[in-house]
Amino acid sequence: MDRVFRAFIDSLYSNADVPTLRIAMSEIAASLDLGIFAYLFAGRQSNADVKLISNYPAAWTSHS
Numbered sequence: 001m002d003r004v005f006r007a008f009i010d011s012l013y014s015n016a017d018v019p020t021l022r023i024a025m026s027e028i029a030a031s032l033d034l035g036i037f038a039y040l041f042a043g044r045q046s047n048a049d050v051k052l053i054s055n056y057p058a059a060w061t062s063h064s
Helices: 002-014 018-031
Strands: 038-042 050-054
Touching: 002 018, 018 050
Parallel strands: none
Antiparallel strands: 038 050
16 A cells, blocks of 8 residues: 555656646556545635546536
8 A cells, every 4th residue: 555655646746737647646546446536626715716636527527
């Protein structure tokens, strides 16, 4: 388990964009036997954009 988290942390440090972060998060989720994940981030200001990093199908995460 320690190896899994170390690889995840290393990936976080080396990847700064959302697509590669999604891959890193998908890999650690799979190593923990989690098929899908969602990470939601809302900024501190009330008008801040909400960010979602997920491997859920787009039909589940899109909002129109």
